[in-house]
Amino acid sequence: MSEEERDENAVGPEDEEEQIEVEPLYQSGDDAELIMNSLVKNDQDFEHLKNLPIKIVLKNKKMTRAGKQVAGKMVKNNDLQSALTGFDFVMVLDKQVYNSFDADRKEWLVYHELSHIGYKLDKNMDPKFFIKPHDYELFVSEIEKYGADTAGLTEVKNAIQAEVRDIIEGKG
Numbered sequence: 307m308s309e310e311e312r313d314e315n316a317v318g319p320e321d322e323e324e325q326i327e328v329e330p331l332y333q334s335g336d337d338a339e340l341i342m343n344s345l346v347k348n349d350q351d352f353e354h355l356k357n358l359p360i361k362i363v364l365k366n367k368k369m370t371r372a373g374k375q376v377a378g379k380m381v382k383n384n385d386l387q388s389a390l391t392g393f394d395f396v397m398v399l400d401k402q403v404y405n406s407f408d409a410d411r412k413e414w415l416v417y418h419e420l421s422h423i424g425y426k427l428d429k430n431m432d433p434k435f436f437i438k439p440h441d442y443e444l445f446v447s448e449i450e451k452y453g454a455d456t457a458g459l460t461e462v463k464n465a466i467q468a469e470v471r472d473i474i475e476g477k478g
């Protein structure tokens with residue numbers, strides 16, 4: 307037996323007490339995957355995702371984008387990563403944020419991240435998938451100053467007006 311092996315085997319009760327349980331940085335988001343599978347199966351918006359292998363992981367560390375905290379992100383694997391993992395996309399969700407959400411907000415978050423997967427058909431009519439940016443990126447102050455239509459937000463305004471109507475009519 308070498309010197310090193312003897313040292314490794316010489317773990318007494320004192321050492322065990324000092325061990326701190328370290329949570330892994332990433333873990334499988336099984337609960338979120340159930341939500342995703344149900345959305346992909348039932349929501350027409352995600353018809354194109356039916357056969358696309360997507361993995362969800364929870365990250366045990368605050369996530370930021372351009373200095374702002376975000377709840378999640380969608381990552382497209384390169385060919386090598388896809389071949390090694392079997393997944394073309396990975397949805398990474400902030401574990402703490404995700405766990406703090408109620409069922410509705412969890413579904414909204416998964417819906418939002420799935421919406422980042424865009425696709426188009428190539429000349430052989432095979433789907434090509436890519437990361438799609440947000441429809442809108444702007445400041446609240448510009449809507450306040452110029453109004454929704456001038457700020458190019460007519461669709462958003464209409465969607466919000468429809469929701470307000472539903473609430474007033476008791477459908478929301």
Ligand SMILES: [Zn+2]
Pocket residue numbers: 418419422440
């Ligand atoms: Zn987003």
